[in-house]
Each structure stands twice: as C-alpha cells, then as structure tokens.
Amino acid sequence: MSTSLKIYAFIKIFKSLFKYRRFRIGLAIITIIAILSIASLFSPPQYKRWYAYPKDRPPQLTSIDMILGTTTNGRPVFWIMVNALANSLYIGLLTALIGSHAGLLVGLLAGLSRGKTESAFILLIDSFIVMPGLPILIVLALALKQSMTILTIPLILSIIAWAWPARNVRSITLSVISKDFITIASFSGIKFFNILLHEVMPYVLGWHLTNFINTIIWAIGMETALAVFGLSILSEDTLGTMIYWVLNYNALFRGMWWWLLPPIILLISIFVGFYLISVSVSSYLNPRLRGGGQQ
C-alpha cells in the first residue's frame, strides 16, 4: 500500500470516528489540555523558585501570573498547573509506549508458543498479575528513590503495566488462531510471519489501541497515587505532586480552593477525555456495535 493510500485510509477512519459524539467531546477535552500543556513552554523562569511571588494570594485578573492565585510557597498556580499537565501527559504517554508495547510483545509470544515456553510465559504473567500493583510500586519507588527522575518514573510504572495487557493479548491471539481462516491460510502455504502480520495482528491491534489509551489514564493515576504518599519526584511539577503539596500545606482546610481544584479538575478531565476517546475507538472497532453501512 502506498503512503498516500495509507494517509487516505487514516483520514477515512478519523472521519468515521468523528461521527461519534463521545469522540468529539473527548477530543475537544484532550485538545484543550494539550494547548494548556504547550503553554508551559512560555512559563517565566522564576516560577520554579519558592517565594518569587507573594504567597497565598487568591486569583486576580491583573496578570497571567496571578490568574489562578499563588501557593503557600509563593509560586503561581497557573504556571505550576500547565507544567504539571505537560509532565503528567509525558509520564502517561511514555508509560503507555513502553508498558503496553511490552505487554503486546509478551502476549503475542505467549499466545504463539507451545509447550514448556507457553507455561513459562503464563507463570511469569500470572505472578505479576497476582502481586498488588500499588504496594509494589511504593516499594520500587522507595528502593529507587535516588535515581528517580521524570524519565525513570515511566520505566518504574511499566514494570507493573505490562502484565494485564500481556494476558489479554494472549487470550485474543489464542482465540484468533483457533479460527478457521487461520487454518485455511496456513494450509494455503502462507508464511507464519505473514499470517501473524496480516491475519492475527488486525484483531490484536484494535484492542491494543484502546489499551494504549487506558494505560495513559492508568499511569497518570498511579503517579498521582505515588505522589499522595510523597514518593513521586517532588522537585518536579506533576498533577500528583501538585496534590501532594496541597495536602502537605493543608490547603483544603485553609479554604485555598484555587490551589486544590485545578489539579483535581484537570485529572478528572484528562481521565474522562481519554476514556471517551478509547470508548469510541473500541465501539468503532466492534462491527456489531458500529451501526449499519460500514461493514
């Protein structure tokens, strides 16, 4: 297939996805969030310093620095917020890139292997699924505290993130492989690798796409959970560390809503936005729910 055809196919898929109201709403939310996180490029250099601004100020419309007020350590909430958004999105995307693809690979290998290799894969996947995720992440975060940066957090999250997708990919692969058309294809002399690429992958990839989006949601949520315990990178701004400082300075009971509400509202909109996209993608991929005219 030539490149222009591929682009054409992509535009066509996007157009049919765009018919879903949920997809449009989700895309709108994520677009706003992306624009806000791009705004982090314009943040003034002094926003990172403590007490560079007057502290505990409620929102004022005088300048963009003060539009969401300031925190108890004298930093403007607006600039913290946009930087936190960018970092959280980065953590989510990188974890999804590493974790869900590792899951895809292991799941495919497990689904295609037989005998002793298959049992070894199943045991490995199952033992990671059995371990409670968050406690293990806390242990990992404590043990690796010295080397924790915005780059290594996604790696740590990926250690947990690959197991569920691997299990699901394996079961999808197994159910596809037992179908008649695979047997026919292999009897017709098509090479194993081509069968995998053209017959099995389309089924797995659809699921993989929704899982990719869900892993973004999961990773941002997990980073927040780690941060609530003070185990994320506190020197960087993420939505999680924002909540950590809110809790740490008791902003909740001092009525500083302008500090507390932005991270909570943004977290919820990120989750809802990505989820709406993933729901519409998965219902687009399920032909039974897709509605007529597009078989």
Add this chain to the structure above:
Amino acid sequence: MHPFVKHLVNRTMVMVITLFIAFNISYLLIRAIPTSAVDAMLGAIAQLGQRLDPEEYMRMRQVLLELFGLSGSPLDQYLTYLKRFFTLDFGFSFIVFPRPAREIVLRYLPWSVGLLLFTTVISWTLGNIIGVIVSFVKNRYISGALENIAIVLYPIPYYVFSLALIYIFAYLIPIFSLSPATMPAISIASLWDLINVVFHILKTASAPALSIIVISALGWWFISSRTLSLATMTEDYVIYARLRGIDIGRIRGRYVLRSIMVPQVTALALALGAVFSGALVTEYIFAYPGLGSLLYQAIIIGDYPIALTILSLSMIGVTLATWFLDTVVYYLIDPRIRFAK
C-alpha cells in the same frame, strides 16, 4: 482419572508455582529498600539514654538480626523467609516490637476486609441491576443520563474522587469528621458498648465506603454490565428468541443476564480476592485503620515481617480467587464448559 480431577490437580499446581514466583519477586523487591529497621531500633534504644558498649551494641544488633531472620548469608535469610512464607508466620514485627507481625495484621484485617467486602458486594449488585435494567429501558433520556454520569465516573480512580469528596463533605458541608480514626478496644459487654462500637465503625467507614461505592457501582460495574448486555442483545440467539416472540422478561433473565454473569462473576471474584491488600490510598487519605495504611507504614519503615505478611495474604487471596473460578465457578455458571466423562 476423571478429567475434572486432572484439571483440579493441574490448576492447583499452577497456583502454587505462581504464588512461589510472586513471593520471590516481592521478597527481592522488599529487600531492595535501603532502610534498616534494626538500626533504627538500636538508634531509638540509644536515644533512651542507655549507655551501650560497642561490644554489647554489636551483640544486641546480632540478637535482633537473628530474631528477624536477617542474620547469615543472603541465601540463609532467603531460606528463613521462605520457610516463614509457608507457615505464613513472619515472626516479630518491627513497628510494634515484641508483638508478632501476624497479630498486628489480624488486628487491622477486619477493618479492610469488612470495608471492601461490603463496598464490593453492594456496588456489584447495584451496578449490575441498574446496568441490565437500563439496557431495556425505553425512555432514552433516563438511560442516556445514567450512562453519561457513569462515563464521567468510570475512569476516575477512587482516591481522586475521595479528595473531591473530602472537599465537599468535610469542608463545604461538614458532615464527616476527618480526625484520625482510633481503634477502640472492642468490648461488647453491654448493649450501650455495642451501640458505641457500631456508631464508631459507621463514623470511620462511611466516607471511604461512599467514595468507593459511588465510583465502582455507578462507574465500573454499571458500565461493564451495560456494555456486556448491549453486546449480548445483538447476539444471534437473542434476536432469534425475540423473533420467536419469547416474553421480554424471560429474555432479560434467562438469555441476557445469565450470559453476562460469566464475566461479571469473574470480575467480582477477582475484586473479592483483592480485598486483602486494602484500599491503600483511600485508607491513607481518610486516615482509616486498614491493611493498606499498615502496609504503607511497614514498607516505609522497612518492617519486612508485616509487609510480607500483607503482601502474601493479598497474593494468596487473588490466586485463590482465580483458582476457585477456574475449577468450580465456571462449571456451575457457564453452560459451555462441560467435562466429557
């Protein structure tokens, strides 16, 4: 051998090996934490004003290390803990020193298991009933509204929701208290004591319970039962049943509900198996005295006995749940799985 017995034996072996691997991984990870609880303890003793000779200090350190199974080569230590894993008795705890870890865990256990069993069962039942009913409701506004609420609630982790809940119900409309819950000495000598205990439990548990139930009933369980029943309703056998003119109530109960029960019971069993790790973040935010917050304390301090007890318990819970599903439940509820004699 009967095929079912063969399957049972196989499945049990897989369960034991999985548990063994999972225990090894978590043991390795736990031992990678750099904090040493023994040294912290000796520091605390030194701070009490006791003068210790260096020799005596070292001897004491040795005794403590032996007591916690931390003396000898790494292999010896590993074997000690492996032995303890099989008896589920990890010896003395560091946090509450002369008490065994098992006793401390058992004291926190009812709080977590009670909370999570209650919330899981309630929200599972609610979510499934609402989900199936909504799929058959003709009024598009009601089902649409419910679905939109659920779609917003579904992806939110319940600890983020509990933060919002705290803001609303402890600050804006102060209903819940947020003072750290103490564990009362539960004595039920008189009726008054009993009422007091019940009131105390309600006061401590209602806020975390609410934050879990709202999210998981209206979000998770509702969405999964609704998607499953929508998908089932387009299945050929349901359409055929409709064309045959079978009563809609019968289709709902015998055709749709019965077949979505398989994945829903699976998820319920997995959720029930997970109650032993507690609801970590929610317990921490609400200062709730459960296994999750105990595990967090244990990990932070480096209390291997307590941490490993809770981790092992929760791993055993999850593996037992999947084992139970694979061996017993599926043969009861899934008509497609039958063993030929």
